[in-house]
Amino acid sequence: MQTNQCVIGIDIGGTTTSFGFVDRSGALICETTLPTLANQSAEALVPRLCDGIEKLRTALPPQTSVSGIGIGAPNANYQRGTVENPPNLNWGASVNLVELFRQRYDLPVAITNDANAAAIGELLFGGARGMKHAIIITLGTGLGSGIIVNGELLYGADGFAGELGHTTVDPTGRYCACGKHGCLETYVSATGICRTVFELLAQRLDASSLRDVSCSDLTSKIIYEAACGGDAIALAAFDTTARILGMKLADAVAYTSPEAIFLSGGLAAAGDLLITPTRCYLEEFLFNPYKGKVKLLRSELPESSGAILGAAALAWHEVDKTTTPSPSLSRRGA
Amino acid sequence: MQTNQCVIGIDIGGTTTSFGFVDRSGALICETTLPTLANQSAEALVPRLCDGIEKLRTALPPQTSVSGIGIGAPNANYQRGTVENPPNLNWGASVNLVELFRQRYDLPVAITNDANAAAIGELLFGGARGMKHAIIITLGTGLGSGIIVNGELLYGADGFAGELGHTTVDPTGRYCACGKHGCLETYVSATGICRTVFELLAQRLDASSLRDVSCSDLTSKIIYEAACGGDAIALAAFDTTARILGMKLADAVAYTSPEAIFLSGGLAAAGDLLITPTRCYLEEFLFNPYKGKVKLLRSELPESSGAILGAAALAWHEVDKTTTPSPSLSRRGA
Numbered sequence A, B: 001m002q003t004n005q006c007v008i009g010i011d012i013g014g015t016t017t018s019f020g021f022v023d024r025s026g027a028l029i030c031e032t033t034l035p036t037l038a039n040q041s042a043e044a045l046v047p048r049l050c051d052g053i054e055k056l057r058t059a060l061p062p063q064t065s066v067s068g069i070g071i072g073a074p075n076a077n078y079q080r081g082t083v084e085n086p087p088n089l090n091w092g093a094s095v096n097l098v099e100l101f102r103q104r105y106d107l108p109v110a111i112t113n114d115a116n117a118a119a120i121g122e123l124l125f126g127g128a129r130g131m132k133h134a135i136i137i138t139l140g141t142g143l144g145s146g147i148i149v150n151g152e153l154l155y156g157a158d159g160f161a162g163e164l165g166h167t168t169v170d171p172t173g174r175y176c177a178c179g180k181h182g183c184l185e186t187y188v189s190a191t192g193i194c195r196t197v198f199e200l201l202a203q204r205l206d207a208s209s210l211r212d213v214s215c216s217d218l219t220s221k222i223i224y225e226a227a228c229g230g231d232a233i234a235l236a237a238f239d240t241t242a243r244i245l246g247m248k249l250a251d252a253v254a255y256t257s258p259e260a261i262f263l264s265g266g267l268a269a270a271g272d273l274l275i276t277p278t279r280c281y282l283e284e285f286l287f288n289p290y291k292g293k294v295k296l297l298r299s300e301l302p303e304s305s306g307a308i309l310g311a312a313a314l315a316w317h318e319v320d321k322t323t324t325p326s327p328s329l330s331r332r333g334a
Helices: A042-057 A097-102 A114-125 A190-203 A220-228 A232-256 A266-270 A272-285 A306-322 B042-057 B097-102 B114-125 B190-203 B220-228 B232-256 B266-270 B272-285 B306-322
Strands: A004-012 A016-023 A028-035 A064-072 A082-084 A094-096 A109-112 A134-139 A143-149 A260-264 A295-298 B004-012 B016-023 B028-035 B064-072 B082-084 B094-096 B109-112 B134-139 B143-149 B260-264 B295-298
Touching: A004 A042, A004 A306, A016 A042, A016 A306, A028 A042, A028 A306, A042 A097, A064 A097, A064 A114, A064 A306, A082 A097, A094 A097, A097 A109, A109 A114, A109 A306, A114 A134, A114 A143, A114 A260, A114 A306, A134 A232, A134 A266, A190 A220, A190 A232, A190 A266, A220 A232, A220 A266, A220 A272, A232 A260, A232 A272, A232 B232, A260 A272, A266 A272, A272 A295, B004 B042, B004 B306, B016 B042, B016 B306, B028 B042, B028 B306, B042 B097, B064 B097, B064 B114, B064 B306, B082 B097, B094 B097, B097 B109, B109 B114, B109 B306, B114 B134, B114 B143, B114 B260, B114 B306, B134 B232, B134 B266, B190 B220, B190 B232, B190 B266, B220 B232, B220 B266, B220 B272, B232 B260, B232 B272, B260 B272, B266 B272, B272 B295
Parallel strands: A004 A064, A064 A109, A134 A260, A260 A295, B004 B064, B064 B109, B134 B260, B260 B295
Antiparallel strands: A004 A016, A016 A028, A082 A094, A134 A143, B004 B016, B016 B028, B082 B094, B134 B143
16 A cells, blocks of 8 residues: 655754654645753753654654654754754754664654755755755844755765855954854844844934834844834845845855855845845846846745755655665654 | 877967877876967867867877867856857857867867866866865966865856855955956955055055066066065065955855865965965864864966866866767868
8 A cells, every 4th residue: 555755854943843744745744843942951852852753643644654854953964963062052062863863763864954954945845946056045043054056955075064154244343153253144144134223323313213122122023124114224224234145145156156046034034125135236246157147036935834844855855865665654662 | 909098188378278188197198389369269279279289199109099178268168168258368259169179079078167177187186186075276367266066066057156256355345357346366366466565565664675566567476586585565465365365265165165275376386475374364264163174285286287187187077977989089071
């Protein structure tokens, strides 16, 4: 009898871990979340997560088998299967998360960082389907990126390729949490645009509702709403953000010559307010041979489930690579 | 009877075209040059070049067969086989050089730009042998680059990937011949370091032998010799060049995470004067996960024949790809 295959996609965040079962077409069959409890170890999270998976599994239609597990996590290394020095998790220098899952499940398991997972998701289920060369940018608290080259995610020599958020905009510029100065994500991200607002409030004299918001209270959503209402400072902040992003994306094109660049994540939800001017600046900064040839697009993955779909896409990629015949979810131990 | 195989490597420059026969190990069997005559068409160059090849061919050892032709040329597009708007050649918008050669020779023919050819040369015959991920930078009049990803040269969606010379250092900076401002090659190249010297002469008061040299007369060689003699301006110019190069190479690492970066070309011949400080600045600007992991090396291809070897490496790559059995140099027409 023919069984329907699906994979497990897991997105581990600093606060919440989301996971779900995803079929071959990218449809999310069912999903749920649990608190990550960032102060506990990875060894404590995995059993809780596996219990959650088993519970959720009962919601799968009959005759559905599970073929693999994909995980998106901060500072994850695909080549080593590890999470290394995650900024918001008390997991230490390195923990082999793939190994921990393999102790429970005899299935292909793969891990990569959230932006890389988003890139594979876009390639398998989103707007990059059929593309050989693309770049996916996630604009959240920071700026993540995944680079598709010759139809595959680029990992590089050490498994950490595609960290555009830490390319330099200005070597004497803003402090970055990474210890450097003027990294792209200190300008272009949900937190970066807040910093830009405070710089603009200092430089300019325009009346602005943002003058009434404290640094601690300001969010990119507040800036977005002010910009929609015509606030001059908020509009200028989006323009500044778009200019820096456009300039650095033009650099990105000069590296890998992609067919398209996709923007995803919270700040990308600002839509035309960000994408339209970024498209203009990108074109302005592009080296002649690339002009008019690179599409700047919004991610086609839904904002809410993009991270799970990305992790699931990674799982499908592993399943196709290993071609392990895994007709059922075989659970080790327990 | 066993024949020895070789390929033809051709390097087309604005003034001189060099070509030679190269065996499988990268040994240059024989070589020669002819004037490119840049004001004439490509259709005029090719027959002269073919005559030159036939003449040089008589110098090959007996039982040597020719298996393919590789060409390095400015603004060459590997995917289309064309040279497009070459800056120093009167060849018009686009000429299909591969087609012109294929009319004469029934052999695999491939073309790419000189920096890409240098990269394939480094990969096949030089220091990048066995590497999966590397970046090769050529420092001549401009700054060219070729990016090796997963053991292959990266061409991207349009055949023009790897143009690091036109990534932006300062959007309000120096005019670039490409029409943009502040491109990397306006700072880091044989001409870029000359511009830096004049900026330093304006800013500083140090005595310097370079104060006696006109803008028209200044060369990177003069700066190199002054630096070797302890000239403060010349030394500062190398330091400035190294700082900007180190910063942009750190960006490059954040894209493709290479195992090593190779410097070649005239300015790289300055050796420790450039490479040692660039290595320090690169390390300073690297994002933490890459620190201590990326080698900065000088090209292992000889300066004099590197361009021919690079073009020959491209030819061998095509021969291996097509696996066309070409036991002898079959000449069409004539």
